Amino acid sequence: RVSSADGELIDPQCLAVRMPGPHSYTGEDVVELQCHGGALCARLALDALLKSGCRLADPGEFTKRAFLNGRMDLTQAEAVADLIGAGSDAALRLAGRHLEGRLGDRIRSLHGTVSDVLAEVTSRLDFPEEELDWRDPQDMMDGLTAGCPGTGGGCCARAARERGCG
Numbered sequence: 001r002v003s004s005a006d007g008e009l010i011d012p013q014c015l016a017v018r019m020p021g022p023h024s025y026t027g028e029d030v031v032e033l034q035c036h037g038g039a040l041c042a043r044l045a046l047d048a049l050l051k052s053g054c055r056l057a058d059p060g061e062f063t064k065r066a067f068l069n070g071r072m073d074l075t076q077a078e079a080v081a082d083l084i085g086a087g088s089d090a091a092l093r094l095a096g097r098h099l100e101g102r103l104g105d106r107i108r109s110l111h112g113t114v115s116d117v118l119a120e121v122t123s124r125l126d127f128p129e130e131e132l133d134w135r136d137p138q139d140m141m142d143g144l145t146a147g148c149p150g151t152g153g154g155c156c157a158r159a160a161r162e163r164g165c166g
Helices: 039-051 061-068 074-085 089-099 102-126 137-146 154-162
Strands: 009-011 015-019 030-034
Touching: 009 039, 061 074, 074 089, 074 102, 089 102, 102 137
Parallel strands: none
Antiparallel strands: 015 030
């Protein structure tokens, strides 16, 4: 039941749903109130909560908390704004894919590939006289090319050619 500050009944059967962290959207303990009726009942309940010391969340605050608590990566957090602001079906679908983590997964995969190649190149520069088990340069190029899905590897291959690596 929700009552105003002066004790007047607003909603006799308001439902409070507890979502314990770390399994909530933000990763924190959260309570959601669901009131009966239309906008008036919800507004009066909100007014009563604000008068009792609660505050409104800032725009994007829950997503910011989810990001800071490791519940989503930056590409997913940005996808929430894209999802809210989507003006077409295509924009909505793209934002949904990013929210699922697909872009972040691609970036992490590419980062791993580039890190491996960087480690190889660094060791070649640091130990040129050593007879180490070096990777074949073409294999490294192929790995970079495969790491750029949707571009035919063009972004990585072009950068490598510009630097005389391929």
